[in-house]
Amino acid sequence: MTNDEHAVPPVIALGEKLARMSDPWTPKVVAQLNDYHCKLAKLEGAFVWHSHPETDELFLVVEGEMGIAFRGDRTVRLRPGEMIVVPAGMEHKPFAETSCSVLLIEPAGTVNTGDTGGDRTAPADDWI
């Protein structure tokens, strides 16, 4: 296959995707990078404590402000244009006092609730 036979890859406008999302804590895949997924999520209120034993997880704030609590009464706050990589196995609890939109990057199939599971678990492979 020559390059001319490849379709030009799509431009992904994060704001346009977010405008079609409403449910908090329900990530939607917007792009695949090798075996990684780029997901958008809206956050509002507090999520559950969890960790991802097998993988680091990247959060980049697109709109609004979020916090992440870590064990030991430690909390960080992130605003638009700020990112963090939570190491594999580190327990964390994301929260947002008002609505916040984030870009997540992690291996395809990574579940939002990690090793905690429960009724906050969202599908890992829903695209928008």
Added chain:
Amino acid sequence: MTNDEHAVPPVIALGEKLARMSDPWTPKVVAQLNDYHCKLAKLEGAFVWHSHPETDELFLVVEGEMGIAFRGDRTVRLRPGEMIVVPAGMEHKPFAETSCSVLLIEPAGTVNTGDTGGDRTAPADDWI
């Protein structure tokens, strides 16, 4: 090792990193996600045609506007908040008519000039 022994991961402010960068086409690593690197780069003028045979490459525009030319006289343009994943092996030529700042995500060790090489090749592992 318990979680309490882990340091809280740093918040990475993309704007603060970019304010300390000046040379175009010289990516700087700002974070590691498993075996991937998140890099910031300033773009100005035209880069070289190249491809990365082994990996997809993600571009997310942070400031300014960039274009990417593909073979077959096809060009896409990206503005802040817009991203694209260039598939492995697809020849592309990034450009920016004025200064543009982008976040790149790709496996650690990926070289900016891909399989083309030459004097536009920058170190793949310089952190800022």
